[in-house]
Amino acid sequence: MTEKENLTPSTRIKLLLVDDEEGFVNVIANRMSKRGIDATKALSGSDALKAIRKQDFDLAVVDLKMQEMDGIELLRILKKMIPEMPVIVLTGHGSERAAEDGMEYGAYDYLTKPCEMDELMEKIHEALARGR
């Protein structure tokens, strides 16, 4: 067990991870767990909204392209429900235009897939530091 995994639940970061690519969600959640983040996995927009009702999150990472509910749509709802919660968007588009759209709707920042874990972690910590 690493140092970060031993953190008490209250000091660990509670993160909502939304992406319809199950393999991606699983591995990211595992890797985050090793880095002091409890990631709640949601495979769709509606899953994400259910999770939000059950629990408070420090932060959300949302994929922009999903089958059921578009990431942008989810982002708008999240921003209405919990405006203070930072949202980082991910995009698999070669173009970063969709991500820029996300920024317009209040996303904290964006990353293009595939991205390095370190990059993602950096953004997460940045966002939380900014929020505090």
Added chain:
Amino acid sequence: MTDSRYKKLQRIYVVVILLVSFTPLFLLGGIMYYQVSKTYRTKIEEQIRYRVISQADTIDLFLKERTAILAAIADTVSFNQIINEKTLLKTFELINLRAGAFVDLGVIDQTGQHRAYVGPYDLKGLNYYNQPWFGEVMAKGLYVSDVFTGFRAFPHFIIAIRRQEDKNSWILRATIDPDIFAAIVRSAQIGKTGDAFLVNKEGLFQTTPRFSGGILGKSDIDPTAYGGLTTINEEINSKGEKRLTAGRWLKNKTWLLIVSQDVSEEMGSLLKTRNQEIAIILMGSILIILTTVITTRYTVSKLKNADARMNELNAQLLQSDKLAALGKMAAGVAHEINNPLAVILQKTGWMEDLLEDEAFQKSKEIEEYRVSLKKIEEHVERARKVVHNMLGFARKMEPRLEDVDVNQTLKQTISLLENYARLNNIELRAMLSADIPIIASDQSQLQQVFLNIISNAIDAIGRDGLVEVKSAVNHSTIDVTISDNGPGIPEEQQKSIFDPFFTTKQTGKGTGLGLWITYNIIEKLGGSISFHSETGKGTTFTVKIPKVPPTEK
């Protein structure tokens, strides 16, 4: 539109404009000429009518005076008195003094015998009994003859008065001076072509006309065409000239005064006006035709140019539509590839995370694992770049900022092209500044830029030449210059070289997109590209890349 259709359009324009311009011009000209000539003609007719009336009155008065004076003498003297030569001479001198124009004076008895005579001819003793006028005067008492030659064999006319004295009659007869009479008649003629003369009921000249014909000759005048009052006719004479002829019968009803005038002389000023009008219309027409042809040509050529420009734009639009579709497809494909790549990358990352666990630390092969995972990550990165480059055609693609060593990029590019250059006996010479800093830019896009420019330079030279690549650092940019000693870019092509689909290469050899993409990449990277070319000396491209420090990533 084809050239022939533009020509047809031009013809239609010209015809329509000319029709619209000429119709009112000619109509107006025609109507004006018709109205003026009508007015003019009326004026001329009035003039000639007035002249014939007033001159007829003058001649009537002349005859009336002569007749009255002869009648007065006949009424006051007796036959015996008048046949006295002295009395007759005195009377003759007296009437010539008072009235004039008498040539001679004679007394004829009822048997036709010329009993007394004063005048230049030797007529005394002649017998007039068988002369036509003798019968007339014996019957009517007063007779003004037509012109005749008579005994003196010279054209003249006479006034004869019969006097009844008891049972006998005698006749006082005078000859009128034909020259004086003719002068009175002729005074009605005007201008160079005007004529005035008398004809009798048979159309024979009673005075000498100015032109064509002599006294007692047959005239062209048909007396039956002239009615009771003044008549104006237009006649064409034997010479084919159109003459306006006014005729008026004298009071004796035997002579017709004719005043005639050549129409063309009187209408001369009108003809002058007409010629001026025709000249003005002609000049106007030439002006209209010239203006129409020139402006139409200009307009149609403008239209042609505008059409050509529009077609060009349409073609460009079509091409950019194609590109947009290509970009859209590439974006869709990119998404489908990027997602699995993301999973692979995270899985390798997860494996790297796990390798940090104590259980794995003891493994002898741990380094092998680590190297393999790094390799996987490198290849994921490679695949990601391929996808990213695939989007190169999509214009909206943003550059990916990374640490770039411009010199290194140039060296890599040159090594890629070295073989190609050597095959064509072209030297690639790099003169790179050692002070070039690492900057934040897009290496693969910069490489594409250098590749495009250097390979264009090689292609431009063809065989045997030199391409020099220099790098230098400036205040805010890194400047890369690429010079060749090829033939240079013709001046007329210089403004087009950055246009999409512009190529000087053979069909199928170049897409015409190389420099366009280059231009767009440099613009997106915040830099600039320019060139200087001299025909026969070569071309130098200068690329200025913004010196963005890597920390601004």
